[in-house]
Amino acid sequence: VINQGTVNIKTSSYTDCNAVLKGLQPVFQEQGMTETIHNWEDHGYLATYINKNGSFSNLRIYPHGLVLVDLQSYSDDMNGRDEIDHLLNKIEERMKELFHSSFKRIKRLPAIMRGEAIDRYWPTADGRLVEYDIDEVVYDEDSSYQNIKILHSKQFGNILILSGDVNLAESDLAYTQAIMGSGKEDFTGKEVLILGGGDGGILYEIVKLKPKMVTMLTSNIDQMVIDGCRKFMRKTCGDVLDNLKGECYQVLIEDCIPVLKRYAKEGRMFDYVINDLTAVPISTSPEEDSTWEFLRLILDLSMKVLKHDGKYFTQGNCVNLTEALTLYEEQLGRLYCPVEFSKETVCVPSYMELWVFYTIWKTRTE
Amino acid sequence: VINQGTVNIKTSSYTDCNAVLKGLQPVFQEQGMTETIHNWEDHGYLATYINKNGSFSNLRIYPHGLVLVDLQSYSDDMNGRDEIDHLLNKIEERMKELFHSSFKRIKRLPAIMRGEAIDRYWPTADGRLVEYDIDEVVYDEDSSYQNIKILHSKQFGNILILSGDVNLAESDLAYTQAIMGSGKEDFTGKEVLILGGGDGGILYEIVKLKPKMVTMLTSNIDQMVIDGCRKFMRKTCGDVLDNLKGECYQVLIEDCIPVLKRYAKEGRMFDYVINDLTAVPISTSPEEDSTWEFLRLILDLSMKVLKHDGKYFTQGNCVNLTEALTLYEEQLGRLYCPVEFSKETVCVPSYMELWVFYTIWKTRTE
Known part of the structure; x- marks a missing residue:
């Protein structure tokens, strides 16, 4: 299971990118992660942190006052979610300590599961990203015309999905x-x-x-x-x-x-x-x-x-x-x-x- | 506006990570992106590609047959979306050319907008990621008890959101x-x-x-x-x-x-x-x-x-x-x-x- 956690942090418009980087570095170093930094001069920083266990994280600091963190975590059990929660909690805490006054908004999205056997993401007809509570692949066949899936949702019952379009649920x-x-x-x-x-x-x-x-x-x-x-x-x-x-x-x-x-x-x-x-x-x-x-x-x-x-x-x-x-x-x-x-x-x-x-x-x- | 595009590609279980990397490198190089590679030996590759315009991309190749690509694109207009679509299209094409036989599934998610003034992501009570068709912040105030937002959705009308929980829409x-x-x-x-x-x-x-x-x-x-x-x-x-x-x-x-x-x-x-x-x-x-x-x-x-x-x-x-x-x-x-x-x-x-x-x-x- 690959879990990807993301957090968006808005700071004030004139944030010192270098101060954010220096402030957050210890959080990644505590995890024993190896750092690579790219400095754009006029577009802020990207710091990539590599963990020996196969996980990695991106810290992207934009000079207009936006800090984005992604953590992609791989593990055979559900530990990946815990790893994400732990690291992102630390980052949020640290940012609050460092920038309490110039701090505007933190938004953490539910972790995205990637490449799973059970796909939970079936965008709407108007192209929005929505996650379903799918817990079972009931039927999955290709005819010469289309792919036919029936997936089980906890709340909607079985859902018929034709070539990626949600058709009808129970x-x-x-x-x-x-x-x-x-x-x-x-x-x-x-x-x-x-x-x-x-x-x-x-x-x-x-x-x-x-x-x-x-x-x-x-x-x-x-x-x-x-x-x-x-x-x-x-x-x-x-x-x-x-x-x-x-x-x-x-x-x-x-x-x-x-x-x-x-x-x-x-x-x-x-x-x-x-x-x-x-x-x-x-x-x-x-x-x-x-x-x-x-x-x-x-x-x-x-x-x-x-x-x-x-x-x-x-x-x-x-x-x-x-x-x-x-x-x-x-x-x-x-x-x-x-x-x-x-x-x-x-x-x-x-x-x-x-x-x-x-x-x-x-x-x-x- | 920061747009983040993602694509998940499942290949057969015994994919040669190095062949995937070599196969996709030209796509990023054509964009003039600078490459940094990390090789885990037993956990596959992470290649990071930096664009002078402030965008960057991660190519994560897992040895169990999964290739994940993220592209974070920054631009003041809507060009970011085009940049994402262009690059991810190229990657999908290239992967199909290279691995047509050992190719299982491609899944591209709708791009995620990060750090925007208009937040479109309001997770469900059971913790799922869902995107709303929000196009306007109508009201946004903090009382001493909670944050009170009224956001306009094209299809649901105005939505009352209390401290991040969707309460009621028109x-x-x-x-x-x-x-x-x-x-x-x-x-x-x-x-x-x-x-x-x-x-x-x-x-x-x-x-x-x-x-x-x-x-x-x-x-x-x-x-x-x-x-x-x-x-x-x-x-x-x-x-x-x-x-x-x-x-x-x-x-x-x-x-x-x-x-x-x-x-x-x-x-x-x-x-x-x-x-x-x-x-x-x-x-x-x-x-x-x-x-x-x-x-x-x-x-x-x-x-x-x-x-x-x-x-x-x-x-x-x-x-x-x-x-x-x-x-x-x-x-x-x-x-x-x-x-x-x-x-x-x-x-x-x-x-x-x-x-x-x-x-x-x-x-x-x-």
Whole structure:
């Protein structure tokens, strides 16, 4: 286990870098660490301290009044954490002694675990660093399309992570409820089409509500997702993935585009279409053009199989990605038929960010 | 702005440290960085690279097949991020070229901002590192009791942070609803006592429900909290903190213990007591003994002023702190009268962890 401890110390703006260095040197020397110093003249100091046990520390002193310390500690047991706490405590104490008056702020971050078998860091869609309470790798497989992980979190239960993106945890009924219209719809006796949804969450919740028939179209990209979720996300999908057919549902492992085209041709219509394929693309670079086209094609075909009073539900993205959401909304003005939409911001527990969901319907002409 | 970029690269178990070092050296040399190498013999290498512009990088090669790179970059504009992305991209590319077959995993974390005026890192109660989307310091004052910050988050709105603990954000109606019994109670015409609650959230929500009288006891520890929230948390507290007295409420700035004692003596009784003073203490060390005693005293006095069919609501702590929660539940068995309790786990958006709330009532003897 490699633990990395960090502390940031703000001193007054005109700190004497040399005085900080001289003041902190004894702390490292007490640990028997060997020092190497670099002096930039106009950018302060970097002192590197090497410990025989394989640990090392950086002391970076910036002349504008900032002292940053990192300690990277390697040990086979949990002693690394203790080593970090011990050294950083000493440094904080010493800095307080030396600079009590010109002292502004100390901030120590929780130690970062690096290169561990169990990875706890899964950044949010808006790129923030967040640590999860992961304690077990439950499933970890590569399909030809993506990496599929199911990791156990103490508080969120099992979490499905596809190619590094947190998809859904067992705690996330809020996601499934939001993409089903937040409890405002009556699915009894209705025809429902689900696009994607390989984790089985939507299917499981809708089947409880006695629909006439739910058809779920999930491509073979999702075959291994289904396999993993059937085994390890049972709180989310119950038993609906055990068989691909039930009294009021069927799961078709087929690409949705040709099936949607066939349905449109046949005049097969649905009361609800729920698109759980993917979040709104973030990038607007040229190589994403095809993604937006694909998204519009799905929308157009979905509108064709949607009854005139039907509803289409889908996820947007993180509420902070306003540009991506605006672009998505622009696409809605470019469909073959006029549509209206509403959106809702929902807290999905394992996401650690607020998520936007859309309801879309065909404009009714009197 | 100091940005620190990190990448973790797992190679096969028997990687030649020297080959990794030789392979990556050109990447740093291209940047004109000056190298210093330490060789542990049995613990691998540390290579430190110094850039004239004040940046530096550590390349730590562990013989068990792990390569860790840190780059600390200083610049007055946002170029630091670009410098980090550029160098870490190069390193990833080079590693893929060199070790394509014996290559296991690359993990790059979002860059950490260090020593900034706007601090984005506010660890969870269970000690995890999480980054918030903070973009503005709205209020930052020290009272004689604590530091009071109100920071603006793009998605959560203003967040109240007391001595480093995230207390409540404008997005967190879920907290207030949970500590009011999750919508299952009828407050119409009722006598309610709030302990603490200086942010005004509970008071604002209850007053809407037409109670007979709400009394809020908040000590002068909270005076500056009230001042800050009145100005900057108006989505949470509305106008209830503008005056300390309204048609159906009063705010008393007094320590709750003597007031509770007086109420108990006078026989003044309440339908609901809502304790929003503090979370359950985490530590069980001797110096926390007094905290537990204080907590028990409050509970005992609250039960004395609670009607026989009344309810007491309070927050517990993060669901992962099972020891602290168990200790709290043990305290409930040590009150002057027998009580029963239920608990509920709630997702409070800005907490980034699930939170436990308690409902406590006096055991009814027939």
